[in-house]
Amino acid sequence: MIAFLGMGLLGENFTRALLKKGNQVQVWNRTFSKAAALEPLGAKAFAGVADAVRGADVVHLTLKDDEAVDEVLAAAFPGLAAGTVLIDHTTTSVPGAIERTRVWKEHGFTYLHAPVFMGPQNALDSTGTMMVSGDQDVIARQEPALSGMTGKVLNFGPETGRAAAIKLLGNSFLVTFTAGIADMLSLAKALQVPLSDVSTLFDTWNPGALLPARLKRLTSGVYTQPSWTLNMARKDTGLFMEAARQGGIPLAVIPSIAIEMDKWIGKGHGGDDWTVIAKDAVS
The missing domain is CATH 3.40.50.720 (NAD(P)-binding Rossmann-like Domain)
Structure with a gap:
């Protein structure tokens, strides 16, 4: 029973x-x-x-x-x-x-x-x-x-308790992922990009497929061979925030990421791969 x-x-x-x-x-x-x-x-x-x-x-x-x-x-x-x-x-x-x-x-x-x-x-x-x-x-x-x-x-x-921890890790990713999508849609609104064009992009480009490789890179501890430097990522992040500001649309997640990027640039990591922002989490 x-x-x-x-x-x-x-x-x-x-x-x-x-x-x-x-x-x-x-x-x-x-x-x-x-x-x-x-x-x-x-x-x-x-x-x-x-x-x-x-x-x-x-x-x-x-x-x-x-x-x-x-x-x-x-x-x-x-x-x-x-x-x-x-x-x-x-x-x-x-x-x-x-x-x-x-x-x-x-x-x-x-x-x-x-x-x-x-x-x-x-x-x-x-x-x-x-x-x-x-x-x-x-x-x-x-x-x-x-x-x-x-x-x-x-x-x-x-x-005991490891399964509970794994569940929280997964849910934290889902929360962050969804909030990131919400910020992207807010940016699309500020830039007057129709949702149909957003859908067209992701019908072709699947960033989810990058997850295993991105996780490996984040946890490698090697950030000196950049594919996208932190300085350039921060520049683009500034463009996101400025476009949203001009459109009068608030962003929930991106501004906090910008603060974290600035911290690592201040430590001298601007020329490193932008995934260096995860260094403290994996060291």
């Missing part, structure tokens, strides 16, 4: 996928109607968390944050059978994941943090990426079932 706590976009579709595969699933959500909506598909909905986990061998959680996970698990505790496996897909802090692993082990339960890089459609289709780390015996026992929920399970080794 599986219990699933949290019927948000991911939790609901994870549950739908599990039901399609013939699993018995008991569900709970703060707003009961969201859990009850899955009963026509075969789920059994409960208004109380302890009731939802009663009889379950494995409990999955997709909640908001550390506080929500701790609160819901505390409420579930009276209904948990000894040895129940708790698998938490919530994006949480690293200390939170470490502490819950320790505390629930002391209570006689297995807690495994398994965050994901998946959208709702991935959860429904059982595709995407799930991360785990920690006790390798626990992971070995749970990995077959977890692999069935996602396209790939990445095991980051025996350090």
Whole structure:
């Protein structure tokens, strides 16, 4: 028996996928109607968390944050059978994941943090990426079932909390990436470039393909053989900001990057490759 706590976009579709595969699933959500909506598909909905986990061998959680996970698990505790496996897909802090692993082990339960890089459609289709780390015996026992929920399970080794850290790294990239796109679109607006032309550019040019090589260059520690000097990158960054200023369009990310560039130019790195701005992060 599986219990699933949290019927948000991911939790609901994870549950739908599990039901399609013939699993018995008991569900709970703060707003009961969201859990009850899955009963026509075969789920059994409960208004109380302890009731939802009663009889379950494995409990999955997709909640908001550390506080929500701790609160819901505390409420579930009276209904948990000894040895129940708790698998938490919530994006949480690293200390939170470490502490819950320790505390629930002391209570006689297995807690495994398994965050994901998946959208709702991935959860429904059982595709995407799930991360785990920690006790390798626990992971070995749970990995077959977890692999069935996602396209790939990445095991980051025996350090508890490492999966939580990897999830935060990935999300930080997504936040920065999206904010950078927003700045680019703001610049397009300031320069009166239509969105159709922006789309034409990226239909042909895929900068995402540069990511592995750019990461390698950033982390190489070698910045003295520039393909684009920091001085030239800073010059272009100034052009971005001036065009935006003249167009009356604010930029969110670029000005902060300009400050970082100026810092490294002030240290004498203007003639180095512009990726030198990552030097402190990787040294």
